[in-house]
Amino acid sequence: MIITQPSASPLEQASVAPLLTVSGLTKHFTVRSGLLGTAAKVRAVDGVSFDVRPGETVGLVGESGCGKTTTGRMLVGLLDPTAGKITYQGQDVTHRRSKKVRQDVQIIFQDPYSSLNPRHTVGKIISMPLLVNGVNPPGGVKKRVQELLELVGLNPEHYNRFPHEFSGGQRQRIGIARALALRPKLIIADEPVSALDVSIQAQVINLLRDLQREMGLAFVFIAHDLSIVRHFCQRIGVMYLGKLVEIGSREQIYGQPAHPYTKALLSAVPDASRIGQSAGRIRLEGDVPTPLNPPSGCRFRTRCWKAQDVCAVQEPPLTLKNNGAFAACHFPEEGVLIPQAA
Amino acid sequence: MTTQSTTAQPYLVVEDLKVRFTTEDGVVRAVDGVSFELPRGRTLGIVGESGSGKSVTSMAVMGLHARGKRTEIAGKILVNGKNIVTMTDEETRKMRGNDMAMVFQDPLSALHPFYTIGRQITTAYKVHHPRASKEDARKRAIEMLDRVGIPEPHRRVDQYPHEFSGGMRQRAMIAMALVNNPALLIADEPTTALDVTVQAQILDLLTDLQKEFNSAIIMITHDLGVISQIADEVLVMYAGRVAEHGSIEQVMRSAQHPYAWGLLESIPSLHGDPEEDLKPIKGNPPSLINVPSGCAFHPRCPYRMMNPGPCDLEVPQLLAISQPGHSVACHLPEDRRVAIYTNEVSEVGVAQ
Numbered sequence: 297m298i299i300t301q302p303s304a305s306p307l308e309q310a311s312v313a314p315l316l317t318v319s320g321l322t323k324h325f326t327v328r329s330g331l332l333g334t335a336a337k338v339r340a341v342d343g344v345s346f347d348v349r350p351g352e353t354v355g356l357v358g359e360s361g362c363g364k365t366t367t368g369r370m371l372v373g374l375l376d377p378t379a380g381k382i383t384y385q386g387q388d389v390t391h392r393r394s395k396k397v398r399q400d401v402q403i404i405f406q407d408p409y410s411s412l413n414p415r416h417t418v419g420k421i422i423s424m425p426l427l428v429n430g431v432n433p434p435g436g437v438k439k440r441v442q443e444l445l446e447l448v449g450l451n452p453e454h455y456n457r458f459p460h461e462f463s464g465g466q467r468q469r470i471g472i473a474r475a476l477a478l479r480p481k482l483i484i485a486d487e488p489v490s491a492l493d494v495s496i497q498a499q500v501i502n503l504l505r506d507l508q509r510e511m512g513l514a515f516v517f518i519a520h521d522l523s524i525v526r527h528f529c530q531r532i533g534v535m536y537l538g539k540l541v542e543i544g545s546r547e548q549i550y551g552q553p554a555h556p557y558t559k560a561l562l563s564a565v566p567d568a569s570r571i572g573q574s575a576g577r578i579r580l581e582g583d584v585p586t587p588l589n590p591p592s593g594c595r596f597r598t599r600c601w602k603a604q605d606v607c608a609v610q611e612p613p614l615t616l617k618n619n620g621a622f623a624a625c626h627f628p629e630e631g632v633l634i635p636q637a638a
Numbered sequence: 639m640t641t642q643s644t645t646a647q648p649y650l651v652v653e654d655l656k657v658r659f660t661t662e663d664g665v666v667r668a669v670d671g672v673s674f675e676l677p678r679g680r681t682l683g684i685v686g687e688s689g690s691g692k693s694v695t696s697m698a699v700m701g702l703h704a705r706g707k708r709t710e711i712a713g714k715i716l717v718n719g720k721n722i723v724t725m726t727d728e729e730t731r732k733m734r735g736n737d738m739a740m741v742f743q744d745p746l747s748a749l750h751p752f753y754t755i756g757r758q759i760t761t762a763y764k765v766h767h768p769r770a771s772k773e774d775a776r777k778r779a780i781e782m783l784d785r786v787g788i789p790e791p792h793r794r795v796d797q798y799p800h801e802f803s804g805g806m807r808q809r810a811m812i813a814m815a816l817v818n819n820p821a822l823l824i825a826d827e828p829t830t831a832l833d834v835t836v837q838a839q840i841l842d843l844l845t846d847l848q849k850e851f852n853s854a855i856i857m858i859t860h861d862l863g864v865i866s867q868i869a870d871e872v873l874v875m876y877a878g879r880v881a882e883h884g885s886i887e888q889v890m891r892s893a894q895h896p897y898a899w900g901l902l903e904s905i906p907s908l909h910g911d912p913e914e915d916l917k918p919i920k921g922n923p924p925s926l927i928n929v930p931s932g933c934a935f936h937p938r939c940p941y942r943m944m945n946p947g948p949c950d951l952e953v954p955q956l957l958a959i960s961q962p963g964h965s966v967a968c969h970l971p972e973d974r975r976v977a978i979y980t981n982e983v984s985e986v987g988v989a990q
Contacts, residue, residue, distance in 0.1 A: 568863040
């Protein structure tokens with residue numbers, strides 16, 4: 297079955313060429329277990345397709361182990377895909393990428409403590425991408441680094457300080473400055489705020505939004521906090537056990553989710569604007585099955601309250617559903633879950 | 639203490655609790671004069687950022703701070719009328735498990751990796767039931783695992799923590815904490831490391847168990863969503879002090895402290911206009927060695943009154959306001975706070 301490209305509409309797709317296209321992206325890890333060391337395959341990512349248009353923010357959400365981080369790492373080239381294709385501006389970058397593409401696609405890591413070298417000064421950390429790529433910015437490397445520090449809201453005088461002299465939020469700003477050093481077009485942000493305190497999260501999210509507006513950056517924003525994703529992303533992909541189960545606009549995903557998993561995930565978010573037990577919450581039983589041996593057919597069927605015989609036999613393809621989003625489900629949801637403000 | 643006073647009092651009373659640690663860099667005032675009460679059957683949520691003293695408070699209630707040269711504990715913690723602060727280690731050990739129990743944030747480091755889940759639960763049971771036979775203890779462990787929703791408890795009881803998923807480990811921790819039907823359960827960020835779907839299961843479980851055992855629960859978290867779902871009362875902590883204390887409706891719907899406003903405004907909502915910018919709290923949480931003078935929040939407070947004071951000069955007292963049960967530690971006059979909340983705060987973030 298041909299997987300339909302999950303873009304908003306054919307018209308829109310024709311007018312704006314996607315910056316990054318991913319089709320059938322797959323990553324299997326081989327693990328050995330037992331005395332004989334029998335090899336088994338962890339199907340971390342199993343045929344994911346989507347695209348990112350210039351200046352767009354695409355969110356990837358899902359529970360731990362759904363493959364969102366693995367997907368992000370393949371997009372930057374930190375992991376080599378088992379199968380599938382990644383195209384950047386029409387160029388195949390699945391296994392090898394030119395220096396230009398490497399500069400254009402950057403990553404912000406989750407943990408601001410382990411992702412900065414404690415023995416390097418902030419100046420060295422941020423100038424490293426420039427040195428590695430042999431980029432000589434006008435005015436010199438130091439000037440560029442100080443500009444970057446200022447851009448992310450840090451004092452340019454702190455050029456010679458070490459990471460341990462900064463708080464978690466400030467460290468994450470250093471990581472953002474490093475990702476911006478080469479003037480990228482696309483940034484993969486892997487849980488950039490989940491290690492930060494709530495009052496600091498908002499500071500970093502606002503910074504990322506300002507940068508996105510000013511520089512026209514595209515983002516792939518990987519997160520598990522659904523209210524932050526709603527706030528930051530225009531389009532959202534929901535992943536479950538290595539598969540993309542639904543992708544659509546913010547309004548479609550949050551207002552009228554088509555996939556039962558999306559609906560269950562949203563209903564599980566504790567809503568601070570409602571007091572007491574949320575009514576109509578969907579209780580998902582059990583845990584996510586192991587990706588070593590995922591269920592046949594639809595992978596969500598073991599926890600789905602709508603599952604029928606066909607779900608075990610036939611894997612549902614991503615198709616256009618009534619809400620305008622693309623979802624992979626035989627029995628999509630129709631009702632409105634959360635009333636959205638106009 | 640007479641029986642009469644214990645029955646009249648709430649199960650847990652904390653009065654002017656102070657915890658200080660002496661370190662090489664100076665004295666850390668981790669908890670600086672915290673008071674609250676909690677009767678059985680109620681849930682108190684403690685909110686605050688890292689370093690606000692919420693975990694240290696709960697550890698003090700559990701009697702888990704080793705007193706000595708470096709740790710100083712003052713004030714009163716009455717659990718069922720008995721003062722934890724003046725007790726010996728042996729006496730608090732007898733109370734732990736039976737009168738009070740705790741669920742930790744990270745189940746992987748709180749469970750022992752060498753022993754089976756069943757053995758760890760039976761050990762907790764036998765401490766308070768020394769005459770229970772091996773079979774009885776095991777039966778009780780299986781019963782508890784079943785109660786917290788672990789599938790196939792007969793098989794799972796003989797498994798090791800690494801064979802459990804994150805959500806199941808947290809359930810096993812809860813089973814262990816509840817095996818002696820404690821009257822007070824302290825849950826320190828029990829769902830922070832978990833996915834939302836599993837978090838929802840754990841919160842439901844805690845609510846169900848509370849109904850069944852009529853326990854008092856202290857829920858420590860930084861997630862206002864979790865708080866509004868499970869808590870009856872909320873204590874907002876900042877730099878080791880209580881900033882605001884009230885019922886869940888009072889704190890979430892008519893918050894009075896600028897720090898509570900900051901928290902409400904900085905969290906994106908699932909409703910409302912997603913394109914609108916968040917209003918973060920400026921600056922960083924203070925160091926507890928060098929707490930700002932006066933109100934600890936004043937360097938980050940947009941409404942501070944300075945030159946002349948009182949915000950940078952005088953520590954504000956936690957005072958009751960016109961609403962019964964609602965108290966706030968802030969120098970701003972009450973009518974001004976109400977006006978600021980209605981005009982500026984109630985439109986932003988999750989406050990709307």
